[in-house]
Amino acid sequence: MTGGALMAGAALAPAPARAAAEYDVVVIGAGAAGMTAALTAAKRGLSTVVIEKAPTFGGSAARSGAGIWIPNNEVILAAGVQDTPAKAATYLARVVGGTVPVERQQAFLSAGPAMLSFVMRNSPLRFRFMDGYSDYYPELPGGMPNGRSIEPAQLDGNILGAELTRLNGPYIPTPAGMVVYSADYKWLTLAAVNPKGLEVSAACLLRGTEAALRGEKPLTMGQSLAAGLRAGLLAAGVPVLLNTPLLDLIVEGGRVTGVLTPSGPVRARRGVIVGSGGFEHNAAMRARFQRQPIGTSWTVGAEANTGDGIAAGERAGAALDLMDDAWWGPSIPLPDEPYFCLAERTLPGCVLVNGNGVRFVNEGAPYSDVVHVMYDRNGSGAPHIPAWLIVDQNYRNKYLFRDVAPLLPLPDAWFDSGAAYKAWTVEQLAAKIGVPQAALRGTINRFNGFAVTGRDLDFHRGDSAYDRYYADPLVRPNPCLAPLWLAPFYAFRIVPGDLGTKGGMRTDARARVLRADGSVIPGLYAAGNASGAVMGHSYAGSGSTIGPAMTFGYVAANDLANAR
Known part of the structure; x- marks a missing residue:
């Protein structure tokens, strides 16, 4: 079934009013990590629910330019990018250094391309190569001056129906009447002095005009990414419960067996995947872990990111990594x-x-x-x-x-x-x-x-x-x-x-949450900014936040599905 056919009736699917008492998988957070994890779990045959604190879905990803850094994915290979697994592994190892285990780096590089292909097969999302957007350290061995980053293609928001009103807004709105990609901003900045800037501006306006004539609600960047993932969940029948904060994890016999919400417990037969974002809007956590001066007024991360999932994980015994750092x-x-x-x-x-x-x-x-x-x-x-x-x-x-x-x-x-x-x-x-x-x-x-x-x-x-x-x-x-x-x-x-904090629960190559002694907390997984970043204290290229977030959400869900 094609992506368009898959989505044809998705907008008609009603949003469930409340959670059932029990699912195979409970996902915390409706951002890029959480929605990718939920889509994967559902497509692997697991009953799945997403619990989201905010009144909107999309989190920080919806606010972003939605660059995605995943080496060797099918989009860049089709565009002629001469990437190889060896190049990517060499480059990432040089960028990250010794702060992140090699096994986690390898897990990201191995699962990332498969994740992206899975998302394109099971949602309306398509992607574009950001031609020329260099890796951040292109002169290092394995680095690529022409870049590896991709971004979502234009998406018609009408596929979401009424659910579109619950999409978290962008950081900076696109100019009225234009359809702008993240890669366009480079040239829009130069429009007054560069002929290509004028050309790109005209192209953005033409896209907007054509979309309006077709009756579309065009979305790009983070809006496209979040809407596309949400459309995939609608088609898969995965409920996304907004205005439902995580109060705590339920731990029984050392195993995480569910979550506590204001409306009561939600049990997880297989496990809980925490994709609740970072703690950038939690002043106490920032003061505890990060250097001064610091606060909550300088971040552009989603307002709901107050570290709830990280704090719950710590109470359950999780070790924490990289809490002093952020995507600065x-x-x-x-x-x-x-x-x-x-x-x-x-x-x-x-x-x-x-x-x-x-x-x-x-x-x-x-x-x-x-x-x-x-x-x-x-x-x-x-x-x-x-x-x-x-x-x-x-x-x-x-x-x-x-x-x-x-x-x-x-x-x-x-x-x-x-x-x-x-x-x-x-x-x-x-x-x-x-x-x-x-x-x-x-x-x-x-x-x-x-x-x-x-x-x-x-x-x-x-x-x-x-x-x-x-x-x-x-x-x-x-x-x-x-x-x-x-x-x-x-x-x-x-x-x-x-853009958000980058420290969180320590995880292994299977996205399982670890205690300080290296043992696994059964039933608990983490991805995205609720986990310690696979990039360590560095940043390989545009999309080093979202690419690994989606990848480890995918890894976590597959690990739960494989545990039969």
Whole structure:
């Protein structure tokens, strides 16, 4: 049966009002990990229910760009990507180092392609290769400058019927009338200065127009991913119970046998799979496990992610890993919500400085690395939190910034809140943000010299293919470097934001939760940000969160199905 035929009647399936008393598998969380696990369990013949705390499904995945990093999957191989299992294993081992057992790395690399193929066979989801979106460390052995990441293809939200209203919203809505892929944003940022930017903008508008004429509700990125997985669950008859928080795990004789919810216990004959996300919105857990300054106001993770599944697992005896870490990214604390910076710090004509007005990192480096440096160096001779992204008017004249088009003024609320500052000289700007004037002037003068020669002698910005992905290809000699010279000048406050936390329950290669002594807690599995990340303290490429989350949800469900 084709994906379209499979979904033809899915929108008519009624959502169940309440949980039955017992299932083979109980899945906690209706994000990418949980829905993939539930779909797998159901297709393996297990009665399955998904319990979701929020009033919506999709979690952080629905809010995301939905890049998915899975080497050797059928989508990239069909696109001509010259990947091999040996290349992927070599690269992942170099990226992760010794923080994650080799067996878990191998389990991810082995099961990931099978998971993706399974999802495409059992849901309306299809995927596109993100051509050119480099691995984050492409110069390492096995790294790929052209990338391995994929993203969901366009999906018609009408397949969900009324259930579409319960889809968690995107982090930043797509411009009205346009259908935009994650890979398009690179070019939309450059639309004012690059012919391909205009071409991509026109393509996005054409897609939107065509979808409207067909009467569709077009979804891309995380909206497509979450909706497609939910459609698969509807077709498979898997109930998703919203507004149903996990209160605790039921443990009997050392085995997890179900969960406790406000409406009572739900038993699990085979086991419980926790895919409830991280703890980014739990201030107490962040204060307990993570470095200061930290809080809950700088994250863009789903609001329901308060670590409930992790805490329940810990009470049941689970060991925890990587709780000090997150999927970090330099972010601007805007008054409505934090803004996670990608292209903005890589485009030519900007520098990132510490509280002494001095550069301290390659601005175009992988976003998690930049925040690690901020924390590692904060207070060691200079404050690095907040840091400051400095740009000039030439930069503002050329590039989209968040959703503010070139030449247009930035919102007054940004300046009123202290997220942004503006001045007519570098020295005046330094005074406004409290950094030494001579130091900031010296930093910019030195950087401007690098821009002229095209070589960043201090931090090598632009040397890596990853640096150049979000750069301006028409700028020469280095697409990442341009001088700051045109007044007025702007400063944006940069704090350690995140896409979510990456620490959680310790798991093995079969996604089973482990105690501190290495023994398995029978009946308990974890995937996604409720488990310690297979990426360790690093980040292999775009989609290193969602790819492993879906994969280990798939692994967990198959392990339960195999235990007959």
